[in-house]
Amino acid sequence: MSGLRERKKARTKALIQKEALRLFREQGYAATTIEQVAEAAEVAPSTVFRYFATKEDLVLLDQFPPFVQALDALSGDLHPVEAMRQAMRAIFAAQSEEEVAEGLEREKLMLTVPELWTASLENVSGAIRTIQEMLAERSGRPAGDPEMRNITGAIVGVVVSVWFDWAKDPDMDGPAEIDRALAHLAAGLPLDYTPG
Numbered sequence: 001m002s003g004l005r006e007r008k009k010a011r012t013k014a015l016i017q018k019e020a021l022r023l024f025r026e027q028g029y030a031a032t033t034i035e036q037v038a039e040a041a042e043v044a045p046s047t048v049f050r051y052f053a054t055k056e057d058l059v060l061l062d063q064f065p066p067f068v069q070a071l072d073a074l075s076g077d078l079h080p081v082e083a084m085r086q087a088m089r090a091i092f093a094a095q096s097e098e099e100v101a102e103g104l105e106r107e108k109l110m111l112t113v114p115e116l117w118t119a120s121l122e123n124v125s126g127a128i129r130t131i132q133e134m135l136a137e138r139s140g141r142p143a144g145d146p147e148m149r150n151i152t153g154a155i156v157g158v159v160v161s162v163w164f165d166w167a168k169d170p171d172m173d174g175p176a177e178i179d180r181a182l183a184h185l186a187a188g189l190p191l192d193y194t195p196g
Contacts, residue, residue: 013051016041020058021105029059029113056119059109064127067091071134080135080151085182088159092175104174108167128156158185 019040023032034055038045052058070090074083092100110116132152133143141148158181166174184190 009051012041012043012047016043016048016051017058018102021102021109024059024109025105029109029116054119056116059106059113059116060120060123064130066094068130068134071138076138078138079186080139080148081155081182081186083135083138084131084155084159085179085186088175088178088182092178100175104166104170107163108170111164111167128152131156154185155182158182 016037020032020037023036023040027036034045034048037058038048041048048058067087070087071083073090074086078086095103110120132148135152136143136145136148139148159178162174162178162181166172166177
């Protein structure tokens with residue numbers, strides 16, 4: 001019974017977020033109210049707040065736990081860049097086209113709405129810290145190792161840079177370009193790299 005209840009909660013949460021993203025796209029983030037989101041999702045405003053403490057949380061989605069699981073599942077002998085590349089591949093492969101499109105929609109909102117950009121910075125800094133710790137542990141090094149900091153910074157920089165380009169050009173094959181960019185990083189950043 002508890003499994004059924006959890007699935008129902010997950011569906012309700014996903015529906016609320018989907019309707020919120022649709023309204024943000026159609027009316028703009030600032031013009032959309034929690035009451036409108038609740039009405040579109042056919043729930044009470046208190047239900048929206050039960051799943052999302054703030055309006056910003058309707059856009060911010062913690063995709064990090066599946067990523068952590070994907071990274072943990074990989075062989076420990078992979079170079080950190082290759083491990084990240086394979087984990088990213090696994091995450092995108094597990095998503096439907098609709099989920100990838102919704103993720104891009106959220107990224108666009110976070111890049112263009114100041115309140116969301118500010119709210120996302122805490123998530124991003126926490127994710128970077130966790131990635132560095134995980135990569136260090138996989139490599140048998142301390143989390144504060146400067147080389148692990150550098151590798152993590154390079155990986156995050158490459159992925160975020162592609163994400164910015166993808167948000168500006170939704171026709172780009174973002175997952176494929178992230179994969180190519182990480183392959184380029186793994187190869188030592190040769191200057192003959194040609195993006196897709």
